Amino acid sequence: MAWFGRGKGSADEVAEAAAADTSRFPTADESMIDDAGMGPLRPRDRQIGANEQARIDAGLAALAAAGVSVDDLDALGAAYDREYAEWHGTRKGKRPDHDLIVEKYAIGIGEHLARTTDLRWRIVTDVFGTDLALADQKEGDFIVVPTNLVAARWMRTEIGWIPGVVRHLIAVRTDAR
Template sequence: MGLFDRIKGAARRKDEDDAEEAREPRVRVLPDTGDTPSEELPLKPESRRLREEERARIDSLLAALEAEGVDVDDLESVGAGLDRALARWVSSGGSDHDEIVARYAVAVGEHLHRHTDLAWEVATDVFGTDLAVVAGDFVVVPANLVAVRWMRRETGWVPQVVGHLVTLRNR
């Protein structure tokens, strides 16, 4: 078989695979809710005020950010710090990243807390419970913002994305 026959064959197989994938519906699996009956799960996010230990956790992560030289009042500083942390993590072989994501989630949440009408709370919905910044039914879970982009190795997003949220929720 010649080179062009192999290329055409590969293209044909890709087209067939794409057509097969289009025929199969995508299935979305919701997180396991444990033993909680579905009728008891909140359809809208519910939130509560922070407890002392949750506030202490935020404060300790803010201190770690400050030690890194990150100014949470400056989105360029937060973004540059996150990008540096991601680059270090990738170059080190990509071990545990939970603390890094948590630290920068707190940076994003604290920025929103300081510069908008959003306040730190603990939010619960059908997807789980997490630290969030909340005003009425407007809920931002900073860990989700950071974790999704971390998984995609996305850089340079903080000033635009968080800046947009600030414009939506001016004090």
């Protein structure tokens, strides 16, 4: 028994997850890391690959299966609020993995931004690491990491924020055009 293995599944399950074609974590672009182990001070981005596209497709499919349209911010926000309340109201030992819920709504927010702004899905590497993000294609200096948006608010138990935050980002990008 591993010291920190509680709740992680059997060794076979862990090995199977590790071998899966679609990783939740993008592969870091090691060419952007200097000798001191630091990433670039200015974010660098590259095209998404097949694994990242599969991750986006899976998130969109999960939302669609739940009857949630990423084109409707109010519906997306209401679905997130309901799912958070359900998760929060469940006994700790019985709760589903919140990472999967965060991922699903992060993909929904990101796809909404990709459909309504000049931002496009990219893999972004900076001093904080490598993430699936959205970046503008002109200057390359406007980056949104949807997982960070959702995870930070999840930790602070915020609800009701999705429509306002996403509409603000859309307005900022509209003004930038």
